[in-house]
Amino acid sequence: MKQLEKLIKRIIYRVNINLREHGSFDVEPYLREIVPIKKLVKFYAFYGITSHHPLYFHFSNSNLAGSYFLGKCTVDNSVLYKSDIRGDELKTKGDVFHFQGADIALDHDEKISISDSFLIKTLVHNYSHDPENLEEFIIKNTASTPYANIHGAPVEGCFLGPFSTVDLTTMNDCVIGRFAYVQVGEIIHQRVEPGSILIRKAEAFDFSYRFPESILNRYIRFKPEKGLSGIFMDFVESRKQDFQEIFNVVLLKSPMPIPFGASISRYSVWKGKTRVSKNVLVAQRAYLENALLGKGSNAQENCYIINSKLEGFNITAHGAKIINANLGEKTFVGFNSFLHGTPECMLNIGKESIIMPHTIIDLKEPVNIPSGHIVWGYITNQADLAQHSLPLDKLAVIDGEIKIGVMRFQGSGAVFVKEFKDRIEHILEANGAFFDGTKCKGHAQKGQNIAYNIIQPYPMGSQKGLYPTIDIRL
Numbered sequence: 001m002k003q004l005e006k007l008i009k010r011i012i013y014r015v016n017i018n019l020r021e022h023g024s025f026d027v028e029p030y031l032r033e034i035v036p037i038k039k040l041v042k043f044y045a046f047y048g049i050t051s052h053h054p055l056y057f058h059f060s061n062s063n064l065a066g067s068y069f070l071g072k073c074t075v076d077n078s079v080l081y082k083s084d085i086r087g088d089e090l091k092t093k094g095d096v097f098h099f100q101g102a103d104i105a106l107d108h109d110e111k112i113s114i115s116d117s118f119l120i121k122t123l124v125h126n127y128s129h130d131p132e133n134l135e136e137f138i139i140k141n142t143a144s145t146p147y148a149n150i151h152g153a154p155v156e157g158c159f160l161g162p163f164s165t166v167d168l169t170t171m172n173d174c175v176i177g178r179f180a181y182v183q184v185g186e187i188i189h190q191r192v193e194p195g196s197i198l199i200r201k202a203e204a205f206d207f208s209y210r211f212p213e214s215i216l217n218r219y220i221r222f223k224p225e226k227g228l229s230g231i232f233m234d235f236v237e238s239r240k241q242d243f244q245e246i247f248n249v250v251l252l253k254s255p256m257p258i259p260f261g262a263s264i265s266r267y268s269v270w271k272g273k274t275r276v277s278k279n280v281l282v283a284q285r286a287y288l289e290n291a292l293l294g295k296g297s298n299a300q301e302n303c304y305i306i307n308s309k310l311e312g313f314n315i316t317a318h319g320a321k322i323i324n325a326n327l328g329e330k331t332f333v334g335f336n337s338f339l340h341g342t343p344e345c346m347l348n349i350g351k352e353s354i355i356m357p358h359t360i361i362d363l364k365e366p367v368n369i370p371s372g373h374i375v376w377g378y379i380t381n382q383a384d385l386a387q388h389s390l391p392l393d394k395l396a397v398i399d400g401e402i403k404i405g406v407m408r409f410q411g412s413g414a415v416f417v418k419e420f421k422d423r424i425e426h427i428l429e430a431n432g433a434f435f436d437g438t439k440c441k442g443h444a445q446k447g448q449n450i451a452y453n454i455i456q457p458y459p460m461g462s463q464k465g466l467y468p469t470i471d472i473r474l
Contacts, residue, residue: 001037001041002462003462004037004063004464004465004466007079007466011116012031014116015142017157018157019175022191027143027159029224030143030145033224033225033226033227034228035120040081040457040465041457043065044454044455045068046067046069046453046455047069047452048068048070049451050070052446053072053087054092056072056474057453057472058073059075059469061077062467063465063466063467064080064467065457066247067085068083069085069087070085070087071087071088071090071111072087072109073113073114074113075115078114078119079117080118081119083120083122084283084285084302085114086123086124086125086126086301087112087126087137088126088446089430090112091110091128091135092106092109094106097134099131104131107135110126110137113137113140117141117144119143119144121147121302122144122146122148122160123147123148123149129168130154130170137154139154140157142155142159143159143160145162145164145222146228148160148161148163148164149165149166149167149336151165151168152168153169155171155172158173159174159175159176160176161176161177161194162228164180165335165336167181167357169186170186171187173189174187174192177191177195178194178216179195179219179336179358181198181334182196183199185200195212195215196209197357201419205409206409206410206411207407207408207416209376211377212378215360219338220233235304235338239269242271243285246268258448259276259278259280260278261435261444262277262278262279262281262282263280263281263432263444263446263448264282265284265285265286268282269287270288271289275291275292276293277294277295277297278295278296278435279296279433279434281297281299281432281433283298284301285301285302286301286303286305287303288305290307291307291308291309293305293310293314295312295313296312296431296433296434298315298427298433303317303322304322308325309326310331311329311331315331317334317357318336319335320334320335320336321339323342324341324346325339325347325348326347327349328349328351329352330424331351332424334355335357335358337355337356337357338362339359341366345363345365347367348367349369350368350372352392354373354375354392356374356375356376361375361379362380363379363380364380365382366382367385372391372392372393373390373391374391375389377405387407392417395413396417397413430442431444455470
């Protein structure tokens with residue numbers, strides 16, 4: 001265990017050096033209270049193998065406890081605890097990347113490279129847009145805490161608070177507060193306050209919102225040397241045992257016949273009367289209970305769908321939670337959103353609506369959201385929609401500045417709406433929602449026959465908890 005302790009101290013030192021411009025910020029009091037070191041020797045790691053993804057996985061001087069890997073990855077001098085590293089959208093040799101009128105061809109397959117980092121229950125998805133480094137998706141000298149998302153966002157020298165998301169953003173030497181969402185292209189040497197929602201495209205649009213501290217503290221609190229607490233943590237902790245049971249079993253049968261074109265991870269939880277339709281994708285660590293997922297829908301990593309019906313072609317992004325709700329076709333629910341109805345206070349969302357990332361809908365009465373709306377912020381009743389939603393067609397005609405409640409939008413609403421809708425189409429296509437048996441194959445179809453390499457750490461001695469250096473390749 002001595003070498004593992006030494007590695008953790010090394011990572012903390014390297015992260016703190018990168019964050020020295022943020023004054024006295026020290027990551028150690030945050031990290032030490034989250035994962036007791038004895039847990040880092042308890043769980044196996046697993047590497048997914050399919051005929052559709054390049055086979056390459058290298059790791060050395062690292063801990064990978066309970067983590068999942070897919071695609072071309074390297075991990076060096078790092079600690080990963082129950083993280084998901086998804087390389088199923090890595091670019092390949094010969095692909096052409098289009099950027100500002102230039103066509104850039106890749107000379108090598110892209111890989112995910114994680115070094116000198118501590119990732120705790122973090123989702124990493126590689127859909128990268130960084131034109132400066134197309135062949136390596138880098139996470140370096142970075143610490144992230146539970147249920148953070150690193151999505152298409154190369155990061156170096158950063159700290160991510162719990163339930164935060166960095167999305168399509170290259171980030172250097174930044175501190176991202178708890179439950180903050182950042183999609184701004186690039187940021188350097190910045191501190192993003194907790195509960196901030198920042199979406200920006202230069203000279204096109206700027207969307208911003210921030211949760212009041214009093215509300216944010218109810219849902220997620222994070223104090224040095226005290227760990228995490230709040231409604232979000234209570235919710236996931238109360239269902240932790242269900243996940244432990246599926247990871248304790250090596251061979252596990254599917255809970256139901258898998259429909260045509262669908263893919264259900266054997267590391268997802270199924271309970272009650274759950275049903276899925278054609279071309280549905282259910283990722284590892286998704287949780288379904290009495291859920292109905294219509295054709296082409298998906299449930300990404302760390303999603304919870306409980307007592308709810310999704311009509312079809314619905315997107316439930318990484319970490320989103322849907323409880324006691326009915327969603328019309330092609331509704332988008334963004335990263336780490338919390339949609340919490342009750343049997344007496346159901347949530348109904350009309351078709352083609354967009355629930356923005358990191359939205360909290362926690363109902364005290366039934367709420368109906370009309371079709372074609374964009375929704376953000378904190379909602380508990382029908383009246384709250386007046387300050388936290390807007391018809392998409394009204395947003396699309398805005399050219400300038402608008403303020404609704406504490407939300408501020410500036411720029412072209414038409415560009416904002418078009419880019420969001422284009423992204424929804426990309427996600428559905430990439431997931432295989434439109435697969436017809438021969439064309440439009442995506443993640444759901446490519447992941448149907450996945451196999452796993454199970455990897456264990458040293459069980460005792462000074463190396464206890466570290467994984468032996470191993471290369472997996474053709």
